[in-house]
Amino acid sequence: MRSRQSGRSHSCRRWATCTRATFRSCVSPVSRYPRTFERDRELLEAERVEIVFAPDERVLYPVPQTYTVRPPAIAAELEGKFRPGFFDGVATVVLKLFNCVQPTAAVFGKKDYQQLMIVRGMVRQLDLPLAIVPGETVRDRDGLAMSSRNVYLSVAERAEAPRLHRLLANVTRGMAPADAMRELEHAGWKPDYVEVRSRADLAPPRPGDKKLVVLGAARLGTTRLIDNVEF
Numbered sequence: 001m002r003s004r005q006s007g008r009s010h011s012c013r014r015w016a017t018c019t020r021a022t023f024r025s026c027v028s029p030v031s032r033y034p035r036t037f038e039r040d041r042e043l044l045e046a047e048r049v050e051i052v053f054a055p056d057e058r059v060l061y062p063v064p065q066t067y068t069v070r071p072p073a074i075a076a077e078l079e080g081k082f083r084p085g086f087f088d089g090v091a092t093v094v095l096k097l098f099n100c101v102q103p104t105a106a107v108f109g110k111k112d113y114q115q116l117m118i119v120r121g122m123v124r125q126l127d128l129p130l131a132i133v134p135g136e137t138v139r140d141r142d143g144l145a146m147s148s149r150n151v152y153l154s155v156a157e158r159a160e161a162p163r164l165h166r167l168l169a170n171v172t173r174g175m176a177p178a179d180a181m182r183e184l185e186h187a188g189w190k191p192d193y194v195e196v197r198s199r200a201d202l203a204p205p206r207p208g209d210k211k212l213v214v215l216g217a218a219r220l221g222t223t224r225l226i227d228n229v230e231f
Contacts, residue, residue, distance in 0.1 A: 036148075053101055060096055068092045071118045074202050078215055079114050079226070082192050087118050094119055098128060105131040111145050113215055113228045117202050137227075139165070145227050152223045163187055164216055165227050171196065171214040172231035184218050191218035199230060 037054065044052060068088055074080075075087035098106070108116045120132045138146045143165040144158075153161055167180040177194040184191040194216040198209050205212055215228040 053097070055100070060093065060100075065092065069095055069122065071122065074114070075118055078193060078195065078197075078202070079217065082217070087115070090115055091118060091122050095122065095126075095128075098123075098130065103130050105133055107133045107135045109135040109137060110230075111137040111147070111227065113213060114202060143169075145225075147225070149223055149225070152221075154221065157221045157223065160187065161220060161225060163189075164218055164220075164225055165229070168194070168214050168216050168227055168229045172212075172229050177214065180216070189218040189220050191216070192224075193217055 041052060069091035071087045071091050075091075076084070080087055106119075108119055110116060116132070116134055122128070123130060123132050140146060140162075142162040144150065144162045145165065150158070150161070163184070167175070167183055171177055171180055171194065177196060180194045181191045184194075194214065196205055196212055196214045197203065198205055199211040199213050200209075202213075211230075213228050213230045215226070217224065217226040219225075
């Protein structure tokens with residue numbers, strides 16, 4: 001659903017021992033993700049991906065899409081609060097892609113944690129015959145999560161960008177999410193949220209929850225970055 005950079009190549013390596021790997025590629029016409037299909041194809045070929053399924057809009061949507069998937073209420077929180085209806089579109093197009101390709105397994109990166117949880121829940125509740133495999137977030141040496149959107153950062157912004165991950169890591173060690181938000185603001189960011197949630201269902205933590213994740217999203221210049229840290 002977006003440009004394949006090093007982090008996405010890492011996902012392909014999860015299946016390096018498989019007989020056949022299929023990679024889906026579908027970029028929304030209104031997204032800001034860079035379109036680098038030929039470069040992506042070369043990277044995928046190097047990772048021994050045998051088939052690239054890259055349908056254009058006319059193939060996936062030959063008629064207006066009036067039937068859609070509506071995820072549960074969690075889709076309206078966190079990312080969904082700032083991108084209304086986003087996960088309706090994600091769930092719908094992912095289900096269409098699954099039906100087209102009929103994979104036995106699909107890798108979804110942990111960097112898009114809420115997306116991973118929603119897709120996993122959809123597969124489980126609709127009894128789709130495939131496994132959703134979480135892919136670990138791939139980071140540069142300074143901690144910045146690899147993303148195709150990083151190309152939009154200026155040199156100064158790129159140097160500042162790892163702050164988001166550092167602050168999320170500080171929250172896992174006891175820093176209050178509100179303090180992390182304030183520090184981002186003081187550094188010139190425009191934060192959307194920093195929140196601690198349960199890893200099981202992304203609900204607010206309940207007494208006794210020991211498997212948690214802190215998620216954050218903030219805009220640096222014109223580029224919106226997201227990240228998370230499990231603890």
